Amino acid sequence: MGSGGISACDSCGLEYSQDRMKEKVQEIKGLVTVSNIADFESLMKRGLLFLEDGDCRQASKYFNKVLDLNPESTSAYIGLLCSELGFKREEQIGNHNAELESIPLFQKAMRFANNEEREKLNGYSKSVKDSISLKTLKEQEKIENEKRKEQKRLIEGAKFKKAQAIKLAPIRESLCKFHGCIDVSGFQAVGLKTNGSVVAFGLNKSGECNVSHWKDIISVCAGGSYTLGLKSNGRVVVSGDTRLIKCNITDWREITLLSVGNGIMGLKADGTVVIAGDNFLTQSDAINWRNITSISVGFLHAVGLTKDGTVVTAGSTDFGLHGVSNWKDIVSVCAAPDRTIGLTADGTVIAVGRGYNETPYTYGWQDIVAVSAGKNHVIGLKADGTVVSHLGSSYDDMDNYGQCNVDNWKNIVAISTGNHSTVGLRKDGTVAIIGTTCIGLPHIAQCAVNEWTNIGFSDRAVKHIEQREFNQKSCRFCGGEIEGLFKKKCKLCGKI
Numbered sequence: 001m002g003s004g005g006i007s008a009c010d011s012c013g014l015e016y017s018q019d020r021m022k023e024k025v026q027e028i029k030g031l032v033t034v035s036n037i038a039d040f041e042s043l044m045k046r047g048l049l050f051l052e053d054g055d056c057r058q059a060s061k062y063f064n065k066v067l068d069l070n071p072e073s074t075s076a077y078i079g080l081l082c083s084e085l086g087f088k089r090e091e092q093i094g095n096h097n098a099e100l101e102s103i104p105l106f107q108k109a110m111r112f113a114n115n116e117e118r119e120k121l122n123g124y125s126k127s128v129k130d131s132i133s134l135k136t137l138k139e140q141e142k143i144e145n146e147k148r149k150e151q152k153r154l155i156e157g158a159k160f161k162k163a164q165a166i167k168l169a170p171i172r173e174s175l176c177k178f179h180g181c182i183d184v185s186g187f188q189a190v191g192l193k194t195n196g197s198v199v200a201f202g203l204n205k206s207g208e209c210n211v212s213h214w215k216d217i218i219s220v221c222a223g224g225s226y227t228l229g230l231k232s233n234g235r236v237v238v239s240g241d242t243r244l245i246k247c248n249i250t251d252w253r254e255i256t257l258l259s260v261g262n263g264i265m266g267l268k269a270d271g272t273v274v275i276a277g278d279n280f281l282t283q284s285d286a287i288n289w290r291n292i293t294s295i296s297v298g299f300l301h302a303v304g305l306t307k308d309g310t311v312v313t314a315g316s317t318d319f320g321l322h323g324v325s326n327w328k329d330i331v332s333v334c335a336a337p338d339r340t341i342g343l344t345a346d347g348t349v350i351a352v353g354r355g356y357n358e359t360p361y362t363y364g365w366q367d368i369v370a371v372s373a374g375k376n377h378v379i380g381l382k383a384d385g386t387v388v389s390h391l392g393s394s395y396d397d398m399d400n401y402g403q404c405n406v407d408n409w410k411n412i413v414a415i416s417t418g419n420h421s422t423v424g425l426r427k428d429g430t431v432a433i434i435g436t437t438c439i440g441l442p443h444i445a446q447c448a449v450n451e452w453t454n455i456g457f458s459d460r461a462v463k464h465i466e467q468r469e470f471n472q473k474s475c476r477f478c479g480g481e482i483e484g485l486f487k488k489k490c491k492l493c494g495k496i
């Protein structure tokens with residue numbers, strides 16, 4: 001600075017006053033500011049171009065450079081928000097599928113936005129919220145529609161099941177009299193003749209087939225080494241080796257139904273049961289069963305059907321004993337060697353046991369009126385007199401003796417199964433048989449049994465069944481519980 005406030009340039013010696021020097025400084029500052037604005041716009045434009053091309057990574061780099069110049073740039077935060085959400089244009093922010101307020105970049109943009117920018121961002125936010133609300137409403141409507149459809153399906157299914165139960169009930173009633181007319185085991189086949197006498201064929205090693213002198217019989221059971229007969233007076237007769245029975249079953253009274261497996265169970269007219277055999281049955285609580293209408297004994301467990309269509313079990317827990325607690329509307333039960341099988345009032349068949357865990361397995365059959373099971377196969381009798389079968393998939397060809405070759409059977413009114421055999425009673429009193437009926441004599445046994453005639457029920461058997469239904473106070477049409485003090489009707493099918 002020279003005298004009089006005059007300065008000279010070090011390079012060229014040009015003199016200028018102090019006021020002029022201030023003006024020059026201001027001009028230089030102004031030029032710098034213009035340069036920053038140019039960089040801001042250039043960087044912002046580059047970022048938007050990358051965003052338009054879908055290169056969000058490069059776009060984010062340029063938007064961050066803009067923020068290095070101006071940390072409060074709303075446009076840069078909006079650009080970064082587009083990059084993060086994968087949008088090519090700012091307008092697409094309103095199409096986001098989640099609320100914007102929770103996103104940090106949106107929060108920053110709102111924080112530094114002017115009134116115009118804030119209004120625009122609020123518009124995006126409102127658009128997103130409206131879209132989410134509409135989507136939620138549509139999802140709720142969809143859920144409600146699905147619920148209505150499911151409810152309708154359940155109602156229609158319940159109506160169908162009820163209709164099926166009413167349709168099948170009289171058919172089961174008409175076939176009930178044939179229950180116990182035939183039976184088969186691994187050692188013998190037994191048939192009840194219409195005159196109350198009995199025929200049998202087998203190895204007869206223990207005298208199990210010595211039944212020709214029996215009379216007044218209404219039901220038979222093949223027990224392997226012995227044969228049981230139920231008389232019209234509720235007494236039991238037996239032929240064969242009874243050493244394992246461990247009690248005198250001929251002393252039993254008021255028996256209405258017999259079942260033989262690894263032990264013997266008898267159903268009494270009062271709905272209780274009696275047990276014989278030195279095995280799981282005598283060690284179970286089955287003796288305490290009440291209100292029983294049907295029974296079935298397997299190898300290591302037994303099943304009982306109660307008046308109300310529920311099921312009770314006794315014995316080994318390996319065969320689905322706990323899986324039947326929720327069963328209802330059951331009209332018939334079967335204790336197979338490795339599973340428990342139930343026939344429902346609507347004609348479907350379910351099972352639990354080994355291989356099924358405790359989830360009921362449905363065989364997919366319809367119009368079934370009777371069911372029986374052997375070691376590895378299940379047989380169902382349909383309302384039209386035909387027969388369906390299921391062979392366990394866990395068994396190899398060594399266990400397939402043709403016991404499921406029943407597709408051509410017709411006019412069948414009763415079925416029974418042995419370990420590897422199936423017998424069916426025809427309406428004309430003849431018998432169809434398939435599989436290995438007697439160990440060592442399979443073909444001879446088939447020939448002998450096929451020649452049987454006049455197998456069926458007697459008038460005494462029908463009276464016995466009617467008396468059993470009366471004593472048990474169950475519906476003669478469907479087996480349901482009877483209600484009403486003066487005017488009685490069935491809770492299940494509604495018939496009087």
